[in-house]
Amino acid sequence: MAASTLPLVRHTLQRSRAGLIGWSAGLVAASLLYLPIYPSMGASGQLQSVVSSLPPELVSTLGFDMITTGAGYAQATLLGLIGFVLLTIAAVGWGAAAIGGEEESGALELTLAHGVTRIQVALEAALALALRLAVVCAVLLAAILALDGPSELGIPAGHAVAGTLALYLLTLLSGLAAITAGALTGSRTASIAAGAAVAVLGYAFNALGNQAEAARWVKDLSPYDWAFTPAPLANGFGNGAGGAMALILGLCGVLVVAAVVGLSRRDIGR
Template sequence: MGSALPLLRRDLAESRWGLVGWASGLAVFAGLYLPLFPTFGGRDSQLAELIRSLPPALVKTLGYEDIVSGAGYAQSTFFGLMAFALTAFAAVSWGSAAIAGAEESGRLELTLAHGVSRARHVLESALSVLVRVAGLALVAVLLVLALDGPSQLGLAPAHVAAAGVSLAGLAVLTGAASLAAGAATGRSRWATSAGAIIAFGGYGTNAVANQSPDLDWLHALSPYAWAWRGAPLEAGWDVPGLLALWGTGAVLVGAAVWLLDRRDLRP
């Protein structure tokens, strides 16, 4: 364990093919959805007519208010839907395996027996999740930039980058929740549940908040809203939303350090 960042290096080596699989999933969905925009996009398109025929509450729930623009279409079909789901699932699986999975398998005790502190294990595990999530977010950004011209989306590269950072922040927060729950309980089922609640509970809370102005306050409770309510693909960098995502993720990692340091390990 004398080499620099041994846990990070091990995690990246062991998960490289899984990372390729997640990235391939992003490529598949980007290739399926984005090139369809020239067929469906535009204010006078069939899609626009369909959206106008739907109940306004349903349109707001689905986040389809601006789906007929290039930015709205890429947000609704890719960044805010499939890319979000894939990166969230990946982050939850990595965060759950890092502490809870390692503890259940006995690997955590073996690692600590080799002179790695609990705090170091948590921090390197969090860094491992961050690096892999950043890799997926970068793939998503590059895919959208590559398909922007052929798909006639008309996106600004800086805005695509902003959306990538929001996507990464949301996934990192999700993974950090799994990491903290794993540190608190040592059980994968609880770690996975915590990450899923953050990701998909946040999605549901955002959908409910979109129903009525009276429920607008719920947006403040939804990490999904922190990431996307500022419409980074259209408006660019949403600093308050990014601070909420990345700041809460950092707090959860700090909580994981504290929780693991104060708990007896169990097989």
């Protein structure tokens, strides 16, 4: 492979080594914090007591429907909560810095002056984000697989892959929204707002749809619902999980195209 292949991706990954280690360590720490306590809580009936004391709508909103099972517990505490929050923060931060942040600092104009095309900037920014998220999600998957036996979760390896992939695509969507906003506006602030909006509104629509029957239609607008309602940790790629992931992946592709078109047509630095 030529030394000049994907120069922006290589440069970004080299700059991100400390961040990758930090986010990976955070996800491993979260896994070690939550997963090993499942046997004691499940066996003692504490989880069932908590679920029974809550209103059914709140149970559904928090994802506690299947919390008494190993897969349901891992989904409610790790993938659907702390893992989602940590990876969203990482994805949006990386996405906001990729184009909007680079333009605000003046680095983007310098990059373009060295013969790098705008299309290349947008595509390599998206690829770098996807690769960084893939690394930390692979670490999370390894942690789940390593702790599955000791934590008595009973999650098959294929289901763990499906659950982690759903989380990966969900957070990639927020990161790409940040990249696209940066490509369209040149603003880091707008990038952060766009990426956060995708995550927050997705979670909020899912919660709202679980609260009242009349509002259930808003769940159809929630990427969070698309990713996790099929319960990929419990069902693997079945129960509609594969189709939901394909839908999120398709939206990711649309955002990449929008970033390419937006950056290609806009005056940089104005």
